[in-house]
Amino acid sequence: MSAVIDSHGHAHGHDHHHGPRGGIMRWVTTTNHKDIGTLYLWFSFIMFSIGGLMAVGIRLELFSPGLQFIDPDFFNQLTTMHGLIMVFGAIMPVFVGFANWQIPMMIGAPDMAFARLNNWSFWLLPFAATLLVLSFFMPGGAPGVGWTMYAPLTVQMGIGMDLTIFAVHILGMSSILGSINIITTILNMRAPGMTLMRMPLFVWTWLITAYLLVATMPVLAGAVTMTLTDRHFGTTFFNAAGGGDPVLYQHIFWFFGHPEVYIIALPGFGVISQVIPAFSRKPLFGYASMVYATSAIAIISFIVWAHHMYTVGMPVTGQLFFMYATMLVAVPTGVKVFNWVATMWKGSLSFETPMLFALGFLFMFTLGGFTGLVLSIVPVDIQLHDTYYVVAHFHYVMVAGALFAAFSGIYFWIPKWTGRMYDEKLGQIHFWLTLVFFNMIFFVQHFLGLAGMPRRIPDYALMFETWNAISSIGAFGMGLAQLLFLYIVVKCIRSGEPAPQQPWEGADSLEWTHLPTPAPYHTFETPPVLK
Amino acid sequence: MRGKRVIPVLAGLAGLAASGGAHAIAWYFQTPASRMAQDIDMLHQYVMWLIIVIFIGVFGFMFWACYAHRKSIGHKAEEFHENTTVEILWTLIPAIILVVIAWPVTKVVIAQKDTTAADITVKVTGYQWKWGYDYLKGEGEGIRFVSTISTPRDQIEGSAPKGEHYLLEVDNEMVVPVGKKIRVITTAADVVHSWWIPAFGAKQDAIPGFLRDTWFRPEQIGTFRGQCTELCGKEHGFMPIVVRVVSQDDYSKWVGQQEKASAAAGDRPGEMRGAQELVARGEAK
Numbered sequence: 001m002s003a004v005i006d007s008h009g010h011a012h013g014h015d016h017h018h019g020p021r022g023g024i025m026r027w028v029t030t031t032n033h034k035d036i037g038t039l040y041l042w043f044s045f046i047m048f049s050i051g052g053l054m055a056v057g058i059r060l061e062l063f064s065p066g067l068q069f070i071d072p073d074f075f076n077q078l079t080t081m082h083g084l085i086m087v088f089g090a091i092m093p094v095f096v097g098f099a100n101w102q103i104p105m106m107i108g109a110p111d112m113a114f115a116r117l118n119n120w121s122f123w124l125l126p127f128a129a130t131l132l133v134l135s136f137f138m139p140g141g142a143p144g145v146g147w148t149m150y151a152p153l154t155v156q157m158g159i160g161m162d163l164t165i166f167a168v169h170i171l172g173m174s175s176i177l178g179s180i181n182i183i184t185t186i187l188n189m190r191a192p193g194m195t196l197m198r199m200p201l202f203v204w205t206w207l208i209t210a211y212l213l214v215a216t217m218p219v220l221a222g223a224v225t226m227t228l229t230d231r232h233f234g235t236t237f238f239n240a241a242g243g244g245d246p247v248l249y250q251h252i253f254w255f256f257g258h259p260e261v262y263i264i265a266l267p268g269f270g271v272i273s274q275v276i277p278a279f280s281r282k283p284l285f286g287y288a289s290m291v292y293a294t295s296a297i298a299i300i301s302f303i304v305w306a307h308h309m310y311t312v313g314m315p316v317t318g319q320l321f322f323m324y325a326t327m328l329v330a331v332p333t334g335v336k337v338f339n340w341v342a343t344m345w346k347g348s349l350s351f352e353t354p355m356l357f358a359l360g361f362l363f364m365f366t367l368g369g370f371t372g373l374v375l376s377i378v379p380v381d382i383q384l385h386d387t388y389y390v391v392a393h394f395h396y397v398m399v400a401g402a403l404f405a406a407f408s409g410i411y412f413w414i415p416k417w418t419g420r421m422y423d424e425k426l427g428q429i430h431f432w433l434t435l436v437f438f439n440m441i442f443f444v445q446h447f448l449g450l451a452g453m454p455r456r457i458p459d460y461a462l463m464f465e466t467w468n469a470i471s472s473i474g475a476f477g478m479g480l481a482q483l484l485f486l487y488i489v490v491k492c493i494r495s496g497e498p499a500p501q502q503p504w505e506g507a508d509s510l511e512w513t514h515l516p517t518p519a520p521y522h523t524f525e526t527p528p529v530l531k
Numbered sequence: 532m533r534g535k536r537v538i539p540v541l542a543g544l545a546g547l548a549a550s551g552g553a554h555a556i557a558w559y560f561q562t563p564a565s566r567m568a569q570d571i572d573m574l575h576q577y578v579m580w581l582i583i584v585i586f587i588g589v590f591g592f593m594f595w596a597c598y599a600h601r602k603s604i605g606h607k608a609e610e611f612h613e614n615t616t617v618e619i620l621w622t623l624i625p626a627i628i629l630v631v632i633a634w635p636v637t638k639v640v641i642a643q644k645d646t647t648a649a650d651i652t653v654k655v656t657g658y659q660w661k662w663g664y665d666y667l668k669g670e671g672e673g674i675r676f677v678s679t680i681s682t683p684r685d686q687i688e689g690s691a692p693k694g695e696h697y698l699l700e701v702d703n704e705m706v707v708p709v710g711k712k713i714r715v716i717t718t719a720a721d722v723v724h725s726w727w728i729p730a731f732g733a734k735q736d737a738i739p740g741f742l743r744d745t746w747f748r749p750e751q752i753g754t755f756r757g758q759c760t761e762l763c764g765k766e767h768g769f770m771p772i773v774v775r776v777v778s779q780d781d782y783s784k785w786v787g788q789q790e791k792a793s794a795a796a797g798d799r800p801g802e803m804r805g806a807q808e809l810v811a812r813g814e815a816k
Contacts, residue, residue, distance in 0.1 A: 065693060065697060065698075066686075066687060066688070066689045066693070067687055067688060067689075068689065072765045072766060072767075072768065072769075073765045076762070076764070076765065076767075144764070144765070145762065146762045150722075150723055150761075150762070152721070152722050152723070152739065153722040153723070153762065153763060153764060156721075156722070156764065239740070240739060240740020240741060241740060245738075245740075245741070246722075246723055246738050246739060246740075246741075247738060247741075280600075280608065281602065281608040282608040282609070282610075282612065283612040284612065285611075285612050285613065285614075286612070286613050286614070286618055287612070287613065288613070289613075289618045311725060311734050311735060311736045311760075312736045312738065312743070313717075313735065313736060313738070313741070313743030313744070315644075316640060316641055316644040319640055319644070320637060320640055323633070323636070323640070324633060327629045327632070327633060328626075328629070330625060330629060331622060331625050331626050331629070332622075334621065334625045335618070335621060335622055337589065338589070338621045341589060341592050341593050341596070342617070343612075344593060344596040344597070344600065345592060345596050345600065346596070346600055346606075346608070346609040346611075347596070347600055347606075347608045347609070348600065348601075348602040348606050348607055348608040349596065349597060349600050349601050349602055349606075350601070350602045350603065351597075351601075359593070359597070362593065363590060363593070366586065366589070366590075367586070370582045370585075370586065373578065373582065374575065374578055374579070374582070377574060377575075377578060377632070377636050378636070378639075378640045378643070379567075379570065379571045379574055379636065379639045379640060379643055379732070380571055380574055380575045380578070382571070382643065382732060382733075382734045383560065383568075383571055383575075383729060383732055383734070385734065385760065386725060386760040386761060387760070447557070447558035447559070450558065450559050450560055451557035451558055451559065451560075451561065452557070452560075452561055452729040452757070452758075454727075454758050454759070454760045454768070455760075455762070456762045456767060456768075457758070457767060457768030458768055459687060459698060459768050459769075460698065460768070461696075461697055461698045461699050461756075462693060462695070462697050463556075463557040464557065466556045467556070467558070
């Protein structure tokens, strides 16, 4: 990091040493963590919109039995791309956006450790996203294999599959490089006095998540590379005729895939752990427990992967081991939920939009966690595996969980980022619309799964008609509600009320206590002194 | 009474149920037709009630705090922010609850894997996009046929009204006698499929190049329907499974009919049929 000492310390308004250059090139060449954070956030919103359109297409076809709009092959392509775009293009990058904006400010550092690498980590993403979307326009279209890309179905796909594999590699590279940056920054650039156990929990959750990413993204790269060579270079990793095994793919994929869902969830937990104490005007309950619980979740996440594979025919001992390990993860997760509630208990609560989304998260992530417990039970999973019950479960934890946490964080931090307040009334409307429509889409899908509706089918038997119609109406509503969110954000940036220096009286991390609102382009060029 | 869940939403939707059409709105496991399916249902209910109680407990606290600890009514925040005793308790108690769940579950897991001493063994092969059945052992061994969806295309495309068993009907049903243990060996010819009959609680992936197995013992006479449950390509949603459970006498009669038809067609036991021949017999397109 540069040895130049900026004697101005915290500059107000424009820093006349080096403000950002103008125009497009600012965004292409920026190495500033705030700019890069903004790039990640807008990118993830664009991907969220594209993935959302695909979801609307899926729900449109599923509105009633029969094939009305979309042929089965294209339906499979939409399902696959919806999953890949939402997981890798929307929900993961949004939290990297938070990491970039928030980590340096929260630890009293001037920027990320590797500022140029940070720029490259971002710019890999639009390139990868273009490849993904481009696959639709290739002969054969996008691959129709599900986001899980099981072999040997993947071997049957056209060139869209290869584009997707290439995109997955690039997305993985971006995550790994970003994680190296995050780990190095957190371990080396904390202000004097900020020990690890004094860091905001958001920073802890990202430290742990970054290790998960570094450990698991290469495994995914391995799985898709083996798929690529089985497709084109005569290998038979997943082909019994050559001594291989399709189930090998599943093991490798899910060894990545299970920690991946915690990669998605943990930064969300971190955001919630900042928001709830702020709006309860009370410190986070059980800080040390929360650190240990998050670490336990991360470690356990490596030994549960085959709970996605209970029906492949593994020996009973395997089923039992993975069941017990999976049930075990409920313990530290429960500890976190209890600690959040205990933070609220006997606090002094207010319910502005960030808190509404945090409470929505708490309620519905927990509901999703409970259906996860139901699914962990092998005999019950035999009935529910590959049905809509699973679809309901993971949307509860990833949408009502991680996405709500992201909304919470955006409403919480947008005053610090922009110097302006969002419209509180509209924010609340966005919350209630999203909450109601989300539940309309996904609560009823539990019933569909219990009743026997499989996943990934474009048409279904008549007994599933009613819930599918309701679910589809919910999807249209939820989609429209997100247009309101876009309006709220743009209106805030352009013409929101100037934010007070301390818009949230209970917020106590460094960016709130030691920096002006909005945060200047360069902050903490001199580290803060912590008592 | 099975599965009586308290769901606030259900009340509002009851109206929809009444207006919803000739068939009841399915929202829970299908009626169990085997002891295993019944045991699974019971386990599910056991866990569900536990979860509901914990959920109401925890969120009772949360909603109470939202009501009674609001700043707007003047509630002042207290200072406490840690308590080791409480942390230990809410770590240990859930762990104990999990052990209490795991104990009865373990017995069912082990039972579900025990495919020994079957009365009839049937090999089920997944194809893109239909199922093949081979009766390998027990009464009816040697019977082989392919089972393809029989819902007419015009129903799917909307130019004809949909029949009662829309997408859940086939040309040749798998027939088994009631009360006997049926071992199902699964495999596949191309990609991974999965064979599932919800009413029996039996699901097993069909993996190309490998043999896996599961079992069921149907306790009721009737026709039971399921679907392929592993994405296998374009027509994944259009390869249903139908198992007809009949009395022992009717089963013997069916076996006799199948063997007669097979002899009349000049089949030799255990012969492999090529693609052209399958097409000629109407078993492939």
